[in-house]
């Protein structure tokens with residue numbers, strides 16, 4: 681049995697990410713004046729992605745609601761890397777935001793090469809115990825803003841091709857999760873949207889990737905929830921936002937479609953996607969009831 685496991689790990693070591701260095705040195709660096717837009721880039725995974733892009737010479741446009749965190753992110757990135765960072769305080773859940781952002785970029789003839797749709801909202805016990813307004817907000821932020829920005833910024837991405845779109849979904853997008861019903865539904869929409877968009881944009885030389893991380897410790901409630909619901913395995917699978925950002929950018933520039941950072945998360949995602957959905961929903965249903 682041990683030999684079998686060893687053989688499996690050896691055969692799939694590249695796919696599992698054990699054999700890769702994190703330097704990204706063989707990947708395309710930004711040519712002078714290239715920009716990457718990170719929607720939700722002021723903190724968490726979005727900041728990790730922004731930092732990995734800045735490391736590769738991309739100037740940045742960071743979008744979030746709160747100006748203070750945006751300013752702090754700009755200061756940190758510009759002092760650590762020789763890049764220029766624009767910040768825009770905009771709520772991405774508003775219907776007009778995508779058009780406003782695209783106009784802002786077009787007016788300045790921004791040389792946009794990378795669009796990262798990161799901002800999203802999760803949480804547990806959604807749907808049955810959330811008011812309709814909060815559910816609508818989640819759908820607007822998680823799906824609509826990603827769909828709208830990809831469309832309104834497509835002319836710029838096409839003009840500056842080869843270019844990249846990175847949509848942030850979640851491992852939750854591979855499975856129906858009763859306690860995160862609408863969250864997993866919105867993330868599976870982002871996964872499917874990315875598959876089809878990649879196919880549709882191939883001829884335009886815009887590569888589409890979709891990041892599907894397991895738990896990422898961006899805030900204390902995620903640590904608590906992971907410990908309670910997924911136990912030892914979840915804690916082993918969890919990653920920090922800097923590592924996730926680095927893997928996401930490296931694989932996006934390598935034109936990978938589905939990106940699951942971390943060896944354990946990759947194995948779990950592989951198994952989850954193979955199993956019948958009714959087994960998966962029952963497993964997550966039981967895990968969700970733990971220590972309520």
Ligand SMILES: NC(=O)c1ccc[n+]([C@@H]2O[C@H](COP(=O)([O-])OP(=O)(O)OC[C@H]3O[C@@H](n4cnc5c(N)ncnc54)[C@H](OP(=O)(O)O)[C@@H]3O)[C@@H](O)[C@H]2O)c1
Pocket residue numbers: 719720721722723724725726743744745746747749770771772773798799800801802821848849850851892893894895896897898899902921
């Ligand atoms: N953390 C995890 O365990 C995990 C796992 C899998 C997938 N994900 C996904 O990864 C993405 C980022 O998660 P995270 O944990 O890094 O989140 P986070 O730490 O809360 O950061 C979210 C970012 O998006 C911005 N944002 C939130 N709502 C916004 C809005 N309405 N308009 C504009 N900007 C907005 C935030 O800034 P402001 O608050 O200032 O607006 C911040 O920059 C989400 O899509 C999430 O579903 C997270």
